[in-house]
Amino acid sequence: MNDLFTESVAAIKSFYQAKGYKLGWRFLNGSRKTLESNPVVALITANPGGGM
Numbered sequence: 001m002n003d004l005f006t007e008s009v010a011a012i013k014s015f016y017q018a019k020g021y022k023l024g025w026r027f028l029n030g031s032r033k034t035l036e037s038n039p040v041v042a043l044i045t046a047n048p049g050g051g052m
Contacts, residue, residue, distance in 0.1 A: 005032055 009027050016025055028034070 005035060 012027060
């Protein structure tokens with residue numbers, strides 16, 4: 001059985017490929033363990049970059 005992290009990464013990857021995006025992406029900027037401690041605060045950002 002997949003956990004939420006693995007399922008989320010798979011869903012993002014599938015969507016990303018279906019749209020034909022090429023610049024790359026990252027689900028977390030830190031350790032996966034961060035999600036195991038039930039954090040009270042989440043910082044969600046968009047940091048587009050790259051060039052075509």
